[in-house]
Amino acid sequence: MNPQDKNAVLVLADGTVFYGKSCGAEGTATGEIAFNTGMTGYQEIFTDPSYFGQMVVMASSHIGNYGVHEDEVESDSIKIKGLIVRKFAYRPSRYGNKIRPLQDYLVENNVVGIRDIDTRALVSHIREFGAQNAIISTETENVDALKKQATEIPSMKGMELASKVSTKEKYTVGEGGEYKVALLDFGVKQNIIRCLQERGCQVTVFPYDTSAEEILSGGFDGVQLSNGPGDPEPLTAVVENIKQLVEANIPIFGICLGHQLLAISQGLSTEKMHNGHRGINHPIKNLETGKGEITSQNHGFVVRMEDAEKHPNIKVTHVHLNDGTLAGFRLNDKNAFSVQYHPEASPGPYDSRYLFDSFIENMKVNKKQLA
Numbered sequence: 001m002n003p004q005d006k007n008a009v010l011v012l013a014d015g016t017v018f019y020g021k022s023c024g025a026e027g028t029a030t031g032e033i034a035f036n037t038g039m040t041g042y043q044e045i046f047t048d049p050s051y052f053g054q055m056v057v058m059a060s061s062h063i064g065n066y067g068v069h070e071d072e073v074e075s076d077s078i079k080i081k082g083l084i085v086r087k088f089a090y091r092p093s094r095y096g097n098k099i100r101p102l103q104d105y106l107v108e109n110n111v112v113g114i115r116d117i118d119t120r121a122l123v124s125h126i127r128e129f130g131a132q133n134a135i136i137s138t139e140t141e142n143v144d145a146l147k148k149q150a151t152e153i154p155s156m157k158g159m160e161l162a163s164k165v166s167t168k169e170k171y172t173v174g175e176g177g178e179y180k181v182a183l184l185d186f187g188v189k190q191n192i193i194r195c196l197q198e199r200g201c202q203v204t205v206f207p208y209d210t211s212a213e214e215i216l217s218g219g220f221d222g223v224q225l226s227n228g229p230g231d232p233e234p235l236t237a238v239v240e241n242i243k244q245l246v247e248a249n250i251p252i253f254g255i256c257l258g259h260q261l262l263a264i265s266q267g268l269s270t271e272k273m274h275n276g277h278r279g280i281n282h283p284i285k286n287l288e289t290g291k292g293e294i295t296s297q298n299h300g301f302v303v304r305m306e307d308a309e310k311h312p313n314i315k316v317t318h319v320h321l322n323d324g325t326l327a328g329f330r331l332n333d334k335n336a337f338s339v340q341y342h343p344e345a346s347p348g349p350y351d352s353r354y355l356f357d358s359f360i361e362n363m364k365v366n367k368k369q370l371a
């Protein structure tokens, strides 16, 4: 039998079963199933550390057709646990001599995949019944055992994952930059660092649990709170550090998990969404300018809008136009703001890059006041 024709099965925790063929590594993978509606950018998605522990369904029907390239990564390896696709291209078709097949990349990273799945039906199912755990396996003989196993996978709710993907040692990039930024790494996407560097920042990337004292004594002009995987609620010590950074009034910019942690540090709470937002065409309204933005998103938790609206010190600045969820806020009396989506995109549109410019402006003004 051609190894490319090996059977595989996808079993959801609610007992739904999809049969397909194997792609990527053979074996069994478990995790929360999540779908991404982006038409391009699969390599950036697979290497985004915010997907750590998740199995991704690509809603776009052809995956692998433009191969993989070593530069198009958001971290050093594939972070998704499993891949679910409609049509999988074993042979890349794209100009350039550094293009490799997606298949090789998945095998090297030991990522189990399944193809020839009716992803339209699967995405509709997840939209209707919500996020849940699932198993992909090439061991297809005992589906009943897989069904049982699928119900025993730990829930994403309550799961702390930032520690699994954060840097262990601090490092600095963009030496000599005009603005010195301390970045708390909860699973940072490289493009956040690139966006800061492009704007003249020297970025020191710190382990997720670095104390506020260490950061405040480092002579930094601002603090970037990164994206990252898992539930923000268990990160209580990190929240305490962020609270101290806010009190110190150093300019802060939070992205995604960083946004959720900033919110929790101010007494707001988060909740798990029905099926999350993952894609590159999510509409956001900036309530301060009245302008719309098309944004890149990847989140399964969200800060409660009710909490933000009744908080005396919080100004809601951005709202998601599909469902009215909170997409951004700033503090009225402190130098901190954050968004639930991804201004660095990668993949995705550049509409929200101005948020990095706002952060730079905040650091510039603050620097002047301190001088």
Ligand SMILES: NC(=O)CC[C@H](N)C(=O)O
Residues within 6 Å of the ligand: 050, 226, 227, 228, 229, 230, 231, 232, 255, 256, 257, 258, 298, 299, 300, 301, 302
């Ligand atoms: N991209 C992110 O930072 C995601 C944040 C968080 N893990 C969530 O799913 O909501």
